[in-house]
Amino acid sequence: MTRLDLTQFPIIQKILYSRWPQFLVRAITLAGFIFTILAGILGSIVGSHNFAIIFVWIAWWTALKLFFIPFGGRSWCSICPIPMPGEWLQNGGILQPSGKGIGLRKKWPKVLRGNWLQAGGFLMVGLFGALTLTSARITAIILLAIIVLALLLSLIYERRSFCNYLCPIGGFTGLYAQAGPVEVRVKNAKVCAEHAEKTCYNACPWGQYPLALKSSANCGLCMECLRVCPTDNIAVNMRPWGSDFGPKTKHRLDEAFLGLVMLASVLVDSAVFLGPWGQLKTAAYEIGSIPWFIFAGIFLFGALVVLPGFYAASVWVANRMGNIQNSFRKSLSHFSQVLVPLGLIAWIAFTVSFAFVKFTYILPVISDPFGWGWNLIGNSNTAWVGETTTFSLFFQVILLSLGLFWASRVARQISDSTKQALPLIAFCAVFNLSLLWLLIG
Amino acid sequence: MMRQSPNILKQNKLKQWTRITILLLLCLVILFVPFPIPDAPPTDRHIRIEASMFQFTPSEIKINKGDHVTVDLVSTDVVHGFSLDGYNFELKADPGQTSSGSFIANRTGVFRFRCSVACGNLHPFMIGKLQIGPNLLLFRGIILGFLAIIVALLSIKTKK
Known part of the structure; x- marks a missing residue:
């Protein structure tokens, strides 16, 4: 199938190879993230007058679904600020690994691997969505909790374990990145097979080995493999939409579960937020009340x-x-x-x-x-x-x-x-x- | 693999473009061709809508095209508004008060009405539905869905 390797264009190659452009964008998103938390905590309780609500749930959430995923797969993950502080500690450096990083670097427990926890997290988003989407304070607390959790986990577990196994948005973007038009793949498999050092795998924050990549679900497009490959053998391809689908591609049961949770969530969100049923909205909002338990029961x-x-x-x-x-x-x-x-x-x-x-x-x-x-x-x-x-x-x-x-x-x-x-x-x-x-x- | 001659390639491309053009025309017909459904005679409608946090009662209303509609908006708790999508029609009611306005339902379809005065956390989602005449867009969507399935199945070349 047709592929266009973006690294063949000198300007794009320069941008992707240098760590600076990505770092600058991530620094801006991190600043925006911290500002959002501050706005949520200190700002108006009226959601429509608070930056946290409008920017998280209207601007960013829309951009993710209408721009980042359909045109860039997991491109949001490459500039997401959430894993940044943890990664700095793991790497012992802000721009690149210094070899003096801290953390226990344990392997994520096998029993918790896959998309199960991410699907569970997305179910929670659905269950508590009416409150989260309308309360700037709650939005800020959740964002703060997420970044602290990502930081703590990066001190215990290796690489981006939080992004790989816990982040609900990581699950969402990873699932739908399979349909996206961007992929990182090796140019020549033979070159990789003969290279004993596997610098790409060692450098990948996502724990992926580019030679074995068959799906874009777990590649966060961070471009580290591209930067460390001594033989310039990594391609960043534009490809037809849906290239990861096919009769011979391998898929897992947890992907099926995540896909079904996403379908259920979009139906429930449509009913709650866009439907004319006021009692349903109130039930979804009043967490802990009897109507909420009925809503949660029906949703689950x-x-x-x-x-x-x-x-x-x-x-x-x-x-x-x-x-x-x-x-x-x-x-x-x-x-x-x-x-x-x-x-x-x-x-x-x-x-x-x-x-x-x-x-x-x-x-x-x-x-x-x-x-x-x-x-x-x-x-x-x-x-x-x-x-x-x-x-x-x-x-x-x-x-x-x-x-x-x-x-x-x-x-x-x-x-x-x-x-x-x-x-x-x-x-x-x-x-x-x-x-x-x-x-x- | 046998290489096809430039003429055959050109013919295949032409065929492909012809099919795409026919398909697009078909989609346009499904989306826009008028359905021969007779309109019910217009009448005067007096609708009382109660607004409370965060719902309208009734929240789903059906009327006919051409109806002369008078809305009485009654707020039962805080200040609420009523803004009808697609119509430049807006009301605002103070607690316990009634606010009235009229309009002619000259456009068919399903239109959302929303609270236009911030009334609490769920205010952005305080929505009701006004259906004027039949919801033809829903039928068009269903037909287009069937067409999508047929085209998807036909678009896959099966190995013989």
Whole structure:
């Protein structure tokens, strides 16, 4: 398949090889992160007047889904500030490893590997989302807790264990990066195989060995392998979307689980935040109350029983219709590839409704980030209620059809026959129809 | 592998572009062609909507195209607003007070109405739905979804 190696362009090569540009961007995101925590703690309790709420849940969350992942895979991870302090301590240096780093460098427990904890974390985001998304204080506390946790774990465990196994956003971006158009791969496998030192593997904060990379899910695009390779054998490729999918690619059960959690979360978020059901919103918000427990029970039952049950049933039928009977567990993992394009486009469609309406809040909170009555750039009073336009509704219909097209195509590609793909396509169609109804019904 | 002649390659490309053009036209037809559904005769509608933190009651309303709609917005707790997407129509009601306004429902579809006065943490998500006439976009979306499945299946070349 067609690939365009970006390192062949001297300017891009220079930018990627030098640690400075990435460090500067990460320094800015770290400063923004700390500022967000301060704004959340010290600023106005009115969410729409607080930088923390608008920048985390409207600007950044939207940019992640509409820009970073669809056009750059895990590109956000390459500039994420959360692992920075821990990495400085591990490396014993700010810009590059000095060999005097501190930390126990233990291996992450085998039993906790995979996407299970990240999926659990995302379920928590869904369960407590109504409060988190509307309370600047809670948002700030969560951000602070995350950066402290990442720091502590980096002192105990090796490399980016927090990002690899715990960060819910890492799980989200990793899952959907498989559909993204960027990958790091080796140029010539033979050169790597003959190189005994494995400098790339030793330098990779993600613990990846580029020669063995078959999926972009766990590569954080940090470019360290590119910088340390003595034979200039690492390529940063632009590739067709969805290149990690195929009949022979390997997938795991935890990926399937994460994909299903994402689908359940987008449905629940659409119902809670965009639906007309006030009692549902209140139930999701009043944590600890009886309505909240009912909401949490229904959400968890849907996310852990109904949706996985429906998926398992379609996989079971698909498996029966195949020429070769695989084990049920293997099929659950293999066919989970359809959940990736389906979920990615579903989240994008949700974001069109969720965030576009609230973009009018961005300039006012830049003008008055703490909600203290400042007017730094003269825009503090320009927010208005916002509305969904006819264009955005049509755009969502087109997006969801595109998602169904992509998922159906992947289903057919990874199946023996059209007959085998049909149960999976039926699953995708029912999910898409539900979301279509929630968004434009 | 046999190399195809430039003529065959050109023909294949032409065929591919023809298919893409037909598909795009089909999508446009599905999205925009008018459905022959007769409109119900317009009537006068008087709708009382209660606003409380963080919901409108009723939160889902169905009316017909051309209806002359009068909305009475009653706030039962704090100050609430009512802003209707797609219509330049806005009301604001103080606690215990009623605020009224009218408009002609001349555009069909499903329109969200939202609270336009900050009323608490969940204010940005205080939303209701007004359906004017049938929700044709939902039907169009379903048809487009079926087309997406068919095209996806046809787009895969199976090995013989």
